[in-house]
Amino acid sequence: MTSTSDAGRGTNTGDGEDLVADLAAAEERVEAAEEAVADFGEAELERLAAAHEDFSGLLDRYEEPATGDGDFQQFIEFQEKIADFVDRLDEDLLLYEVFEECDEYLQQRRLTEGDFAHVREQLDPVADLAARLEERDAAREAYRSARTRIRTRRRELADRVADLERLRDLGEADLDAPTERLRDPVEAYNEQVREAFERFRREEPARDVLDTLADLAAIPLVPYEAPPDDLHAYVRDHEAGEEPVGQLLEYADYSRSKLAHYVADPDALKRAVATRRTYLRGVDPGPLTVDWPPPEAGVLRYRCDELTGAVDRVAPDAVAALRAVRRLPRETDYERLRRAAVARAELSPAERERVRSGAVEAELERAREQRTRLGEALETYPSR
Template sequence: MARSDTEIESSAGTPDTVERLEQAAETHDRAQERVEEVGADALRDCRGIYSELWNLLESYDGRATGGGDFEAFMEFQGRVGTLTDDLPEDLPERDTFEEVDDFLQQRRLTEGDFEQAREMLSPVGDLVGRLDELDDARERYKKARTEANRRRDELSDRIDDLERLQRLGDADLDAPVEHLRDPIERYNDAVTEAFTEFRRNTPAREALAVIERAEAYPLVEFRSPPAELLTYVREHDAGTEPIPKLLEYADYSASKLDHYVDDAAALRSAVATRRTYLRRLDAEPVRIDWPPPSADALPWFCREYRSVVARFADESVVAGLREVRGLAERDDYERLRESAVARSELTESERERLASGAVEQELSTAREARAAIDDALETYSPL
């Protein structure tokens, strides 16, 4: 059987990720061993002298040669001699530094001599380059671990998705979900009608005050009224008009508006610029989603919704919300909910993959890939 695109996606890159981490760890270990063969402190001392001597060669080349500046020539030889005097006995490549010093202490230097001195220093450059190799290897190793961790997170997300898909596939698609849907639909219809009447007939200052107080309930996702709009409806007589009337006023010309409100400019500034906000105010933030929340979450939603709904709806709507809250106490709530979620979210393609066993295979592949990365991350610990 051919592997699906999602199975390929689950495992793609995993062998490379582990291999790159292994190779980076081996490269780092070799570089570390090469440094330890000489000693990191000794190499750093050697690199310091090498750099200074190399810089002297670069700085005086052309000035301390041939018929150049005799004073520069003498200064150059003096600085080289000072640098190489009393070199530590155990300094790596000590003999090379002394040979370069002896070579440069001639009565006359040419550009070729400078070039030869650089060539004589090349073994030192190779030796101290081990420190740079170690630094590079360390960075590559850290990068490889970062990439492995990122890939592991991707696989974990994929595993979560596949496990959820499996749970949906196990749901009873013939379960009587109407036992949940009917009470929720009755409540949603009732609260929508109640809010429509509330918005249509309640003074804007009172309606917006209810929406503002809803901020105290995080699960009620009403967007808080703009401050300028709240100030306007509280301080002007037009605030006693319902929201549809304010929107109607906002469409009037300035001359016509003067006949209806005490401050046409204030209304246009506070209301006309917030038409979209006012038009979009509806009961959606206090409707119960379908499929509904989990049995643990549903009572919390209902509790917060009730605190807001009771401010604009009558007792029959609140009673409908209590009935919805009681659904969470049903022994079969989660079974019915899973069926509702499966019916709502499973695509035909996903159902086919579940039936064929492709999802199970993808999940196994993803778990194996994550386990391989886990093993590699445990084996090759952070530096």
């Protein structure tokens, strides 16, 4: 979703009409191009285009050896190929006479580059007629592209409408509501669980910490990353696993000679711990905390239920505070207070003024109208 501050930017009210005009013009182009093809028939134009391509290919291939003081054998071969090519053409081919005229012109005793240029000019009417197929295909592609741009813009407008609706709703929140009735219990719980987790991480054996993290990683709304297998196996199987996480990280910075005074297998510790410093340093209480502003009531209750078992493992003294947070939707005017908290956190003074002045509502109406207009255009000009 676009941020609330993004929702404060203006909307281009003209580009929607421009896109619709482009699509209308693209449809006219398609209709004109299809009619131009229908005047002669697609199959007939395809035959003509194939003949033109082959004939032009002969010109390109033999121009250099057949002109000036080129290879005489190649010159004769070229004239024979041209004559044979025209002989094999159906006389009912569109502009057949142009190919005949080109053949007659090329059957000279000597050819120059100017002669080849003259023949290509003779072929211009053939190229123009054959190009009707390319123009039709290009017109259809332009039409599809115009529809794609409208669909893209319509999706952007849908997002814009949602953002503006949210901005308007937040701007109507009661900013004088006593949000501390939510904030104080949430902050009290967060403080307790942070302190208890840091103590757990600091004092308990790394083996127990990683075992616990492996269990917590299986809880959906407690987003801990499971310990890497090699690290977990090391602390489980080696005496150094009895040391706290901080001590293992300190060991990982020792040289192997110094480390040999503290652990039986310095290389094993280096392989398992030194390569996993980022994971061990990143283990923090964040996944156990409740966000501020808090989530919607149903999400909060479910998250607290999921957190209870996890918190009981690492911070049992914080469970009571967590239960107090869970009761907030039942014991307070939760949605009003939460909405006020979100508005205070996300809305700038300028955005509040835009809501108060009606600027947001006006922009929202324009965005809705433009979205509707684009939807109607897609119905008017369907896929083809």
